[in-house]
Amino acid sequence: xxxxxxxxxxxxxxxxxxxxxxxxxxxxxxxxxxxxxxxxxxxxxxxxxxxxxxxxxxxxxxxxxxxxxxxxxxxxxxxxxxxxxxxxxxxxxxxxxxxxxxxxxxxxxxxxxxxxxxxxxxxxxxxxxxxxxxxxxxxxxxxxxxxxxxxxxxxxxxxxxxxxxxxxxxxxxxxxxxxxxxxxxxxxxxxxxxxxxxxxxxxxxxxxxxxxxxxxxxxxxxxxxxxxxxxxxxxxxxxxxxxxxxxxxxxxxxxxxxxxxxxxxxxxxxxxxxxxxxxxxxxxxxxxxxxxxxxxxxxxxxxxxxxxxxxxxxxxxxxxxxxxxxxxxxxxxxxxxxxxxxxxxxxxxxxxxxxxxxxxxxxxxxxxxxxxxxxxxxxxxxxxxxxxxxxxxxxxxxxxxxxxxxxxxxxxxxxxxxxxxxxxxxxxxxxxxxxxxxxxxxxxxxxxxxxxxxxxxxxxxxxxxxxxxxxxxxxxx
Ligand code: AMP
Ligand code: ZN
Numbered sequence: 001x002x003x004x005x006x007x008x009x010x011x012x013x014x015x016x017x018x019x020x021x022x023x024x025x026x027x028x029x030x031x032x033x034x035x036x037x038x039x040x041x042x043x044x045x046x047x048x049x050x051x052x053x054x055x056x057x058x059x060x061x062x063x064x065x066x067x068x069x070x071x072x073x074x075x076x077x078x079x080x081x082x083x084x085x086x087x088x089x090x091x092x093x094x095x096x097x098x099x100x101x102x103x104x105x106x107x108x109x110x111x112x113x114x115x116x117x118x119x120x121x122x123x124x125x126x127x128x129x130x131x132x133x134x135x136x137x138x139x140x141x142x143x144x145x146x147x148x149x150x151x152x153x154x155x156x157x158x159x160x161x162x163x164x165x166x167x168x169x170x171x172x173x174x175x176x177x178x179x180x181x182x183x184x185x186x187x188x189x190x191x192x193x194x195x196x197x198x199x200x201x202x203x204x205x206x207x208x209x210x211x212x213x214x215x216x217x218x219x220x221x222x223x224x225x226x227x228x229x230x231x232x233x234x235x236x237x238x239x240x241x242x243x244x245x246x247x248x249x250x251x252x253x254x255x256x257x258x259x260x261x262x263x264x265x266x267x268x269x270x271x272x273x274x275x276x277x278x279x280x281x282x283x284x285x286x287x288x289x290x291x292x293x294x295x296x297x298x299x300x301x302x303x304x305x306x307x308x309x310x311x312x313x314x315x316x317x318x319x320x321x322x323x324x325x326x327x328x329x330x331x332x333x334x335x336x337x338x339x340x341x342x343x344x345x346x347x348x349x350x351x352x353x354x355x356x357x358x359x360x361x362x363x364x365x366x367x368x369x370x371x372x373x374x375x376x377x378x379x380x381x382x383x384x385x386x387x388x389x390x391x392x393x394x395x396x397x398x399x400x401x402x403x404x405x406x407x408x409x410x411x412x413x414x415x416x417x418x419x420x421x422x423x424x425x426x427x428x429x430x431x432x433x434x435x436x437x438x439x440x441x442x443x444x445x446x447x448x449x450x451x452x453x454x455x456x457x458x459x460x461x462x463x464x465x466x467x468x469x470x471x472x473x474x475x476x477x
Contacts, residue, residue, distance in 0.1 A: 218252060231257075
């Protein structure tokens with residue numbers, strides 16, 4: 001049974017789902033008025049690992065990931081000046097829908113390139129405003145929210161469990177968090193569920209309180225309920241989501257529907273660059289396409305993320321990414337070489353030799369996703385003298401959670417091209433006679449044809465060179 005660190009209980013909890021065999025999981029998704037950066041992608045990779053692990057355990061994971069396409073209303077974006085880009089696009093004659101569709105597509109493509117399994121549903125905020133109004137109305141009806149001049153606020157003082165997730169208690173909230181002073185609020189810690197549209201606002205919706213637009217947190221309460229029900233098993237996000245976003249989401253959902261909203265809250269630590277949280281506004285962010293433009297294939301970033309535990313910060317450097325790419329290419333070459341191992345095992349023998357490896361690997365993964373240790377186990381396997389067929393079988397199994405697309409390499413290799421076979425033939429004699437300069441020159445010719453020569457005890461083989469493994473092409477520091 002897996003154990004996950006639960007931000008709510010502040011310890012590792014054994015995972016069980018509310019309904020046997022089904023996991024309902026919600027992931028706070030991207031804001032689609034800009035490209036997602038690789039820091040964002042690290043958080044989605046963490047959610048993907050959770051999902052993959054649960055699927056290997058036989059659960060059907062109902063996974064929803066929202067698309068925030070009302071970003072132009074998000075106060076933090078406006079404050080950081082990121083709405084300038086939207087203003088520019090609008091000036092070019094693009095509509096808000098077109099801008100959102102463009103960045104949604106870019107995000108989905110990044111996820112595909114990173115082998116992130118697609119969520120069952122990617123609900124868009126703008127298509128769920130009536131559901132948000134419903135949640136806000138429920139909160140008003142149940143006395144958790146109040147209406148002032150067309151605005152609806154959550155009354156934090158009315159909800160005694162406020163602070164349970166982040167540990168932020170009401171008394172010290174105002175000191176720690178910058179809250180804009182709003183004379184309409186009863187308490188400055190109250191947050192908006194709905195805001196009245198100011199004169200001239202383009203994007204607005206009708207509501208029982210007049211025309212306006214939803215607050216930031218309400219979209220996740222409304223859309224998680226719409227697709228997964230009022231009680232979820234797992235909710236994921238980055239640590240910056242804990243407060244205020246998830247604290248407020250929790251208060252809204254439990255206030256509106258009663259019962260426990262989420263059983264396991266999981267938060268991923270940040271990807272840093274130059275020691276600071278990667279963020280577009282800080283100017284230290286990279287997109288996946290930028291890495292690709294520098295010659296790095298996306299899965300190298302996935303590998304890099306596997307080398308740090310999700311609850312540890314990870315400082316991104318090109319040196320680290322290069323090492324990840326090399327490791328991945330080396331692993332692929334190992335796997336290809338195992339396909340040439342002609343030893344054969346009976347199913348019983350296979351089970352017997354594989355069992356301890358499986359136990360160790362999945363033991364790490366089930367213990368709050370200790371993927372760096374799991375990867376370590378893969379390298380121990382590579383160095384072990386287990387027969388090739390057993391190694392291949394294990395890699396196919398492990399790749400279900402690693403998601404490195406390794407399983408594809410475990411089949412038989414295509415036959416060598418005739419000219420490469422010829423070169424290997426030519427090389428045999430100088431090699432056997434110890435004429436190394438000549439043998440090495442032929443090795444280089446094989447290399448130029450896209451193959452790597454491997455001299456083993458019994459034979460010489462040539463393995464396809466990994467296309468990723470061209471470090472001379474890579475730039476960066
Ligand atoms: P945003 O588009 O800002 O709402 O962020 C989308 C997701 O990425 C959220 O879950 C954030 O917590 C997460 N996130 C933002 N910056 C980083 C970072 N530098 N490292 C890891 N996750 C991040
Ligand atoms: Zn959210």
